[in-house]
Amino acid sequence: MKYVLLFCGASQDLEAWQALSEEVRTRKREQAAQWMAEHRSQIRSHHALHLPHTITSVHVGAGGQPLVTDGPFLEGTEVIGGMAEIEVADLDEALQLAKTWSALAPGHPVVEIWPVVEE
Amino acid sequence: MTNAHGNTFPLVSHEEIGATLTLVFREEAGKVVGALLRILGNFEIAEEMVQDALLVALERWPVEGIPERPGAWLLTVARRRAIDQLRRDARYRDKLAQLEHAVVHEPDDRLRLMFTCCHPALSRESQVILTLRAVCGFTTAQIAHAFLASEVAVARRLVRARQKIVQAGIPYRVPRDEDLDERLSEVLAVLYLLFNEGYLTSTGSAATRRDLAEDAAWLCAFLTRLYPREPEALGLLALMRLHLARADARFDATGSLILLAHQDRTLWDRRMITEAGALLEQAAALGRPGPYQIQAALVACHAEAESWQVTDWLQILALYDLLLGMAPSPVIRLNRAVALRYVAGPEAALAEVEALAQDLEGYHLFHAIRGAFLLEIGQREQARAAELRALALTGNQAEQSLLHQRLLHREEARPGLSGASPG
Numbered sequence: 299m300k301y302v303l304l305f306c307g308a309s310q311d312l313e314a315w316q317a318l319s320e321e322v323r324t325r326k327r328e329q330a331a332q333w334m335a336e337h338r339s340q341i342r343s344h345h346a347l348h349l350p351h352t353i354t355s356v357h358v359g360a361g362g363q364p365l366v367t368d369g370p371f372l373e374g375t376e377v378i379g380g381m382a383e384i385e386v387a388d389l390d391e392a393l394q395l396a397k398t399w400s401a402l403a404p405g406h407p408v409v410e411i412w413p414v415v416e417e
Numbered sequence: 418m419t420n421a422h423g424n425t426f427p428l429v430s431h432e433e434i435g436a437t438l439t440l441v442f443r444e445e446a447g448k449v450v451g452a453l454l455r456i457l458g459n460f461e462i463a464e465e466m467v468q469d470a471l472l473v474a475l476e477r478w479p480v481e482g483i484p485e486r487p488g489a490w491l492l493t494v495a496r497r498r499a500i501d502q503l504r505r506d507a508r509y510r511d512k513l514a515q516l517e518h519a520v521v522h523e524p525d526d527r528l529r530l531m532f533t534c535c536h537p538a539l540s541r542e543s544q545v546i547l548t549l550r551a552v553c554g555f556t557t558a559q560i561a562h563a564f565l566a567s568e569v570a571v572a573r574r575l576v577r578a579r580q581k582i583v584q585a586g587i588p589y590r591v592p593r594d595e596d597l598d599e600r601l602s603e604v605l606a607v608l609y610l611l612f613n614e615g616y617l618t619s620t621g622s623a624a625t626r627r628d629l630a631e632d633a634a635w636l637c638a639f640l641t642r643l644y645p646r647e648p649e650a651l652g653l654l655a656l657m658r659l660h661l662a663r664a665d666a667r668f669d670a671t672g673s674l675i676l677l678a679h680q681d682r683t684l685w686d687r688r689m690i691t692e693a694g695a696l697l698e699q700a701a702a703l704g705r706p707g708p709y710q711i712q713a714a715l716v717a718c719h720a721e722a723e724s725w726q727v728t729d730w731l732q733i734l735a736l737y738d739l740l741l742g743m744a745p746s747p748v749i750r751l752n753r754a755v756a757l758r759y760v761a762g763p764e765a766a767l768a769e770v771e772a773l774a775q776d777l778e779g780y781h782l783f784h785a786i787r788g789a790f791l792l793e794i795g796q797r798e799q800a801r802a803a804e805l806r807a808l809a810l811t812g813n814q815a816e817q818s819l820l821h822q823r824l825l826h827r828e829e830a831r832p833g834l835s836g837a838s839p840g
Binding site: 301389393413 | 538596
């Protein structure tokens, strides 16, 4: 089974992250990278994402013309900080993996597990 | 009378047929779903095919009689349907041959099915509905009836839950040892919820209604046979048996609730109470106390008391304190306040109840208990307001009836309203 993991946090998690010293943030980034490396047999690809104020959205505007706007389309104060595509046996294995991330909780304490439509 | 399948039970009355079908479905449905699921690996198809077979049985068995081996009959009908549906699907080519010789592996098939239906990735509501349908063989109509929901709403929820199992890859297997505690507690929570739902609404049962409490206790007994060294499963079974043992004394002839203090204790099933006590001792010997064991011990205090007057309230209060330490909850504090009433008097108990107002404003028993304490300290008007609030908040007829009686009784006793002397 393939899943996409979305590493999420609330806006206050983001604020707490930004309030950390650069030294602590660097250490936490290293922990996250180490986690990715430790689980590379299950993780097919992963990406860390920049902060939401850097997002650009492209909509279908009036008359079918593309409309470009500054900022995210998805509402809410939650933030996606990264994503990983994983391939594991079943949801239990995905849950086990996600729980090891939660124990580490570097900035993004919630992991959403999205099953991928298999061709 | 015989049917196309040869042997049948003799035909009996419509009600008896209904009751027998219930028992047969409960015994067989989960096994058959489990067997198909093991072979096909697809929850949606397995569950749907067995449900179809149950509906065929519901139509035909009352007319033709119940086959001698109902489980085999259901498995045959369900697997024929599965073969018809999957014949053209390349993904199932290898599995069709296995379906031809499908056999039930009991108890493993049913156990795996229970863990799948109660997987923590499913909402509690979905867990409950799936367990009733797939494990206990309820029809959608019976589930809708049990939870006062529309059939359409139940059917929609079922479709989504089954899709989630298949598309999100919820596995079909018994959890590994390190996950067993968590997974078992999910199953126990579902069974306890089913039990309570059935236990509270066990009056005025229509022919279509299945007794959720009986089904829940039956499944819990099944679990304890497979996990005899899991004390919380034993504790929950003891708790259910202790409640069931006293079920006959809970309602009067009009279907109104009788409070514990006024119940005729000779109607209690002493043998079942003794057996529940033995289960609790078996659980305690394992040395891992938990909330279900403590709750069962609490109920046992009442069940083993010869009368309301000799109830050991100090022991009950101590058990509530233990329970609050493990699982703090405002409802448990409310129940503890009732025990406190008999240890420390109504004023102390009322003060404890008032402290819960914010958490329990929407809970009818909060107002009913508060009303009773207010009455005891002579606050009649406030007591009446609290009981009216309780009445407005409960949807349960037996509880409504009891509250009505209490209010009416008091109205009659008020001088100037009915002329009766105050009592």
